[in-house]
Amino acid sequence: MADETPIITEQRGPVTVITMVYKPYNLIGPTLMIPLQAALKDAQKAGSRAIVLRSGLRHFSAGADLTLFGARLQQGSSGTANPDGWSRIDFLKEVELLPIPIVASVHGVCLGGGVELALVCDYIIASSSAKIGSVESALGLHPLMGGIQRQVQRVGIARAKEMSMLGRRYDAATLERWGLINHVVPDEALEKTTMTVAEELANGPTVAHAATKYVAYIAANEGVRAADEAMDKLQEPIWASEDLKTGLASFRQNGPGLAKFKGR
Structure with missing residues (x-):
């Protein structure tokens, strides 16, 4: 296993497809996450305009690599929260x-x-047969990597506590229906629909999408007032973008929805 790459990266036009293949179950830990982190940065440097994150194995991910918990248990409450250095x-x-917009494709x-x-x-699409859950309570834990707070953001405090405390799939x-994920499709349609969404995002105004992500991040973490105060600064790159000029010119000539953006 040490000789096998945990991820495969493929370029499909403006979309970078990152496929996790860390056998057997894409267990979450530095062995998978560090190469994934690097692949995301490489996609940005290469000028990708959207990213798909998917699994090439039977499952998207079965959760954390439990072998990493040994050192943390030995250290107890006095130890570092990141004994693996990640x-x-x-x-x-x-x-x-x-x-860059990132689409998670879950099966x-x-x-x-x-x-x-x-x-x-930024967008989660799942196959209809997928089973999804924060099951850490079965181990005597709760989500360790930001799951609780992001569940609160998406589905509210009551559902977030239900997910993390009951540990159901x-x-x-x-x-x-709750709003945790964006879209569900039949199993056989997952790949095609994922690429349709990713390509739609990739063909959009990339500079504006980046600003949207940042404004949303501030609003979710610091509140609407903080987002309001940051908005003008975050919008400056949009006003300087070629895409805005393209969009305005296309609107005047052809009406809405027909602009062909270049992502700059």
């Missing part, structure tokens, strides 16, 4: 503020840390 908080913030089971990974993406349709 900062979960830095990773979460980096993904959430990456100036199979998506549990524990897998849910938390999906929650830092939910069908995708239920979580779509």
Whole structure:
């Protein structure tokens, strides 16, 4: 296993597809997350305009790599929260503020840390047979990588506590109804629909999308007033973008919805 790559990256036009293949179950930990972090940065440097995060295995992710918990247990409450040297908080913030839309494409089971990974993406699409849940309570834990607070943001405090305290596996349709995930499709339509959404995002005004992500991040974490105060500064790159000029010119000539943006 040490010789196998945990991720595969493929470029499909303006969309970077990152496929997790960390056998057997894409367990969440530094072995998978550090290469994923690097792949996300590489996609940004390469000028990608949207990213798909998916699994090439039977499941999206079965949760955390439990072998990593040994050192933390030995250290107890006096030990570092990151004995493996990998900062979960830095990773979460980096993904959430990456100036490119990220679509999580979920199939199979998506549990524990897998849910938390999906929650830092901008759009979650799941197959109808997917089973999704924050199951850490079965181990005597709760979500360790930001899952609780991001569940609160998406579905409210009552549902967030239900998910993390009962530790159930939910069908995708239920979580779509709650607002935890964006869209559920038949299993056979997952890949095609994922790419349709990703391509739509990639063909949009990339500079504006980056600003949208940042304003949303501030609103969710610091409140609407803070987002209002940051808004003018965050919108400055939009006013300087080629896409805005293109969009305005297209609107005048052809009406709304026909602009062809270049992402700059």
